[in-house]
Amino acid sequence: MSISTTSVKKETGGMRVKRNIGTVFATGFFAVLSCLIFFPIFAGIIASFRPGIELIRRGLSVNLDVTTMNLNNYNYLFSGNADSKKYWMWFKNSMALTLVTVVLTLLICYFVAYGITMYNFKLKRVLYFLVIATMMVPFEILMLPLYKEIIGLKLIDTMAGVILPGLCGASTIFFFHQYMQSLPRALLDAARIDGANEYYISVKIMLPITKPAFSAMAILCAMGAWNSMLWPLLVFRSADKFTLTIGLNTLLTPYGNNYDMLIAGSMLAILPILLIFLCFQKYIIDGMTAGAVKG
Numbered sequence: 001m002s003i004s005t006t007s008v009k010k011e012t013g014g015m016r017v018k019r020n021i022g023t024v025f026a027t028g029f030f031a032v033l034s035c036l037i038f039f040p041i042f043a044g045i046i047a048s049f050r051p052g053i054e055l056i057r058r059g060l061s062v063n064l065d066v067t068t069m070n071l072n073n074y075n076y077l078f079s080g081n082a083d084s085k086k087y088w089m090w091f092k093n094s095m096a097l098t099l100v101t102v103v104l105t106l107l108i109c110y111f112v113a114y115g116i117t118m119y120n121f122k123l124k125r126v127l128y129f130l131v132i133a134t135m136m137v138p139f140e141i142l143m144l145p146l147y148k149e150i151i152g153l154k155l156i157d158t159m160a161g162v163i164l165p166g167l168c169g170a171s172t173i174f175f176f177h178q179y180m181q182s183l184p185r186a187l188l189d190a191a192r193i194d195g196a197n198e199y200y201i202s203v204k205i206m207l208p209i210t211k212p213a214f215s216a217m218a219i220l221c222a223m224g225a226w227n228s229m230l231w232p233l234l235v236f237r238s239a240d241k242f243t244l245t246i247g248l249n250t251l252l253t254p255y256g257n258n259y260d261m262l263i264a265g266s267m268l269a270i271l272p273i274l275l276i277f278l279c280f281q282k283y284i285i286d287g288m289t290a291g292a293v294k295g
Contacts, residue, residue, distance in 0.1 A: 052259030
């Protein structure tokens with residue numbers, strides 16, 4: 001009896017030691033990974049407080065030389081001059097584009113995924129396979145046909161021309177579909193027995209339950225729309241319609257580079273996505289812990 005108890009204690013102690021070693025290695029790995037990810041951001045923050053000429057001389061550096069650091073770059077952005085007005089115009093365009101893209105993408109993809117998941121109809125699997133298959137096609141292959149289509153629809157140099165091609169994203173539909181498959185069908189059956197129509201079921205019952213999926217995809221869609229550059233660069237022609245990514249890129253030209261505005265503007269461009277993540281993170285956690293059925 002004592003021998004078996006001793007062996008169990010040894011096995012438990014050995015498992016605890018292995019678990020502790022694994023925790024230490026995992027913590028160390030993620031700590032190093034976090035430092036590697038945060039380094040360029042930290043270097044960019046420091047560079048934004050220095051004159052642009054210092055970036056040309058020394059490049060990105062984490063050396064905290066307070067003698068060269070000041071708020072001139074940020075004062076320049078808020079000064080109200082011609083360059084400052086252009087920057088905030090680009091910022092406003094990016095905000096509008098991101099907001100419209102996120103709202104329409106989530107709504108359209110939600111209803112598409114709801115129809116595929118909750119209804120049985122002919123060629124359902126074929127349709128779902130075709131939707132998922134589009135995820136395997138690189139965007140570079142689709143650029144030319146999409147561009148010709150936008151020209152045919154006369155949507156060049158319009159916000160609609162940038163937004164429409166990406167509204168029905170296959171990855172977003174796939175995410176909603178996988179999430180809805182884990183939801184209890186008893187909710188739908190009970191609602192139909194009570195006489196609820198399909199609109200009421202999809203909007204009043206299913207949509208609130210999928211709040212975690214909406215929160216997660218809102219962050220991903222917002223990041224994609226905010227950071228998008230290639231497709232807006234093809235569609236937009238007028239400088240007053242440029243998004244922030246295109247506008248900041250125009251500051252680097254063969255005739256002169258405005259690094260003062262570029263670095264400070266790039267750091268400010270991080271804030272909206274960071275705020276979106278911090279705001280939606282709470283809803284993701286609350287949605288995951290909340291039960292769909294309350295007894």
